[in-house]
Amino acid sequence: MDSSINFDAFxxxxxxxxxxxxxRLRRQTRAKNRGISLKYxxxxxxxxxxxxxxxxxxxxxxxxxEKANVPLIIMVMAVSGLIFFCRKAIKKNKxxxxxxxxxxxxxxxxxxxxxxxxxxxYKMIPERDFLxxxxxxxxxxxxxxxxxxxxxxxxxxxxxxxxxxxxxIQDQDEDGNSRDRWEKLFDGxxxxxxxxxxxxxxxxxxxxxxxxxxxxxxxxxxxxxxLKEKIETEDREFNRQFYVYGTDQVEARYxxxxxxxxxxxxxxxxxxxxxxxxxxxxxxxxxxPYKRNLFEPRYRSSVVDKEDTAEFYYDLRTVIDIVxxxxxxxxxxxxx
Amino acid sequence: xNTTVTIIVTIASIxxxxxxxxxxxxxxxxxxxxxxxxxxxGVGAYLKKRYDLIPNLVAAAQEYMGHEKEVLTKVTALxxxxxxxxxxxxxxxxxxxxxNDALRSFQVAVENYPQLKADTHIMQLxxxxxxxxxxxxxxxxxxxxxxxxxxxxxxxxxxxIIAGIVGFRPKSYLDAVGAExxxxxxxxxxxx
Numbered sequence: 001m002d003s004s005i006n007f008d009a010f011x012x013x014x015x016x017x018x019x020x021x022x023x024r025l026r027r028q029t030r031a032k033n034r035g036i037s038l039k040y041x042x043x044x045x046x047x048x049x050x051x052x053x054x055x056x057x058x059x060x061x062x063x064x065x066e067k068a069n070v071p072l073i074i075m076v077m078a079v080s081g082l083i084f085f086c087r088k089a090i091k092k093n094k095x096x097x098x099x100x101x102x103x104x105x106x107x108x109x110x111x112x113x114x115x116x117x118x119x120x121x122y123k124m125i126p127e128r129d130f131l132x133x134x135x136x137x138x139x140x141x142x143x144x145x146x147x148x149x150x151x152x153x154x155x156x157x158x159x160x161x162x163x164x165x166x167x168x169i170q171d172q173d174e175d176g177n178s179r180d181r182w183e184k185l186f187d188g189x190x191x192x193x194x195x196x197x198x199x200x201x202x203x204x205x206x207x208x209x210x211x212x213x214x215x216x217x218x219x220x221x222x223x224x225x226x227l228k229e230k231i232e233t234e235d236r237e238f239n240r241q242f243y244v245y246g247t248d249q250v251e252a253r254y255x256x257x258x259x260x261x262x263x264x265x266x267x268x269x270x271x272x273x274x275x276x277x278x279x280x281x282x283x284x285x286x287x288x289p290y291k292r293n294l295f296e297p298r299y300r301s302s303v304v305d306k307e308d309t310a311e312f313y314y315d316l317r318t319v320i321d322i323v324x325x326x327x328x329x330x331x332x333x334x335x336x
Numbered sequence: 337x338n339t340t341v342t343i344i345v346t347i348a349s350i351x352x353x354x355x356x357x358x359x360x361x362x363x364x365x366x367x368x369x370x371x372x373x374x375x376x377x378g379v380g381a382y383l384k385k386r387y388d389l390i391p392n393l394v395a396a397a398q399e400y401m402g403h404e405k406e407v408l409t410k411v412t413a414l415x416x417x418x419x420x421x422x423x424x425x426x427x428x429x430x431x432x433x434x435x436n437d438a439l440r441s442f443q444v445a446v447e448n449y450p451q452l453k454a455d456t457h458i459m460q461l462x463x464x465x466x467x468x469x470x471x472x473x474x475x476x477x478x479x480x481x482x483x484x485x486x487x488x489x490x491x492x493x494x495x496x497i498i499a500g501i502v503g504f505r506p507k508s509y510l511d512a513v514g515a516e517x518x519x520x521x522x523x524x525x526x527x528x
Contacts, residue, residue: 197470234477249481250378253474333467 007313010112011306015105019304022101026303029097033090040086044079051075094299101297106147109313113320116151117158121295123148124161125190133190133285134202134226135276137211140165140185147295153320154329160191160319162294188273188289191319195255195284196328198335201247202226203255203279207268209243235261241268246279255279260326267325271318282335286322361489361498368486372507375479376425379510382472383418383432389468390415393461397442400452404445411438429510439465476510483507 052062054071063069102121110119124145131139145163152158165185170178204210204227213223227245231252238261246252268275276287294315297303323329394408401408418431443462452458487506490499498504 198467232481234481249375250471250474250478253477254471257470257473333463333470 191286203246372482
């Protein structure tokens with residue numbers, strides 16, 4: 001049966017009541033946060049007024065041109081503290097709403113897609129797995145994520161989560177002063193699954209030509225070229241759309257059987273994203289970049305929105321269906 | 337006098353450049369030929385691995401497949417033939433292809449014996465055989481890719497001139513076996 005028909009029935013029967021309840025919570029949270037903002041606004045206004053008043057009492061003027069204006073300095077510090085606490089309280093309330101929404105709605109959708117999967121809105125694919133995948137040449141200096149899904153689909157154990165990885169760059173201006181700047185390394189979903197064949201080497205598939213260290217970089221930075229050899233398959237269409245690298249020509253072809261290459265081509269076309277794959281240590285890793293933040297509910301408008309909820313569902317399906325799309329459940333080789 | 341020297345120097349330079357190009361091209365062709373030979377040796381290694389599995393497979397299947405003696409005898413005979421020393425590349429290929437057909441017949445015959453299909457030992461052996469078949473297919477594809485690179489060097493102008501002088505001959509390709517050609521899922525062979 002068409003999954004969209006299934007989803008429609010599921011939405012009306014199971015999700016709608018939960019979404020209505022979640023929207024009530026959203027409105028309550030917003031009202032509470034508006035109250036907090038107002039309270040902090042009034043306190044801040046009073047603190048500013050008192051600051052100037054004390055300054056005038058001490059120095060005889062609102063702002064003294066020559067003296068330190070200690071009451072004003074204290075006032076600025078107090079205002080900064082108030083803004084910090086106000087934002088923290090608002091963020092905490094919003095976070096609590098988002099957590100509850102994800103626990104109720106996203107978890108329900110995850111179980112609808114596959115009952116054997118579990119969902120944790122606060123966990124993520126560990127950074128050590130991100131590094132082990134070697135999907136990216138650089139190491140991240142900042143790594144975080146959420147929406148962790150794990151479990152067994154058929155015979156295949158999978159894990160995935162949203163990941164945001166950044167690295168730090170130091171720029172130098174004309175005067176020689178250095179300034180830190182954050183650059184995006186990856187925003188999107190990282191998927192890991194147990195691969196259905198044994199292999200010893202490391203293999204990489206990219207939709208864009210990856211950057212590789214030059215001889216000089218390898219020598220100076222002692223950077224190893226993780227991609228090793230370029231591998232040309234006999235499938236011209238596959239070679240046109242993917243760049244394949246790896247340790248061993250024969251083993252790469254063992255992984256990339258004719259049917260697997262066709263499946264990857266279909267998967268690429270379906271996702272229409274610059275995906276990356278690696279095969280390392282008996283696992284397959286897939287990176288699917290997204291520009292938007294995934295599985296996040298609306299906050300300023302109603303969450304009772306079928307289109308938004310369907311988007312959560314299809315985003316989840318795209319990843320969970322990798323097992324089916326790449327036929328990872330076929331276990332006819334010695335790895336069972 | 338100066339003109340003669342200029343002509344001699346020019347001709348000598350051209351000859352030197354041609355010689356350097358010839359050596360370079362010849363070295364490149366040797367490298368490609370070695371890669372193809374190495375890839376062919378890989379095919380041989382996986383053929384050997386497959387032959388090694390056959391005695392166990394036949395022994396395990398024998399007690400169930402009383403009526404399929406012919407298939408088992410054929411598989412065993414082909415294996416013995418493949419064990420002979422000093423087989424040429426062509427003979428290895430022919431024997432490998434015959435074994436593909438024999439194993440296909442064996443797998444079809446297995447379908448008629450539900451007890452055999454359910455036997456754990458047979459299932460393990462079939463899984464190992466599937467793995468070797470897939471590895472063999474990968475080795476065969478690797479060889480064909482290497483042979484194509486080499487053949488392009490031998491047959492395309494201008495490197496074909498050097499190939500002709502040095503005596504490089506194009507290599508034959510290994511035919512894809514049925515499963516590769518038809519792009520059939522191996523799973524179907526056993527679980528139809």
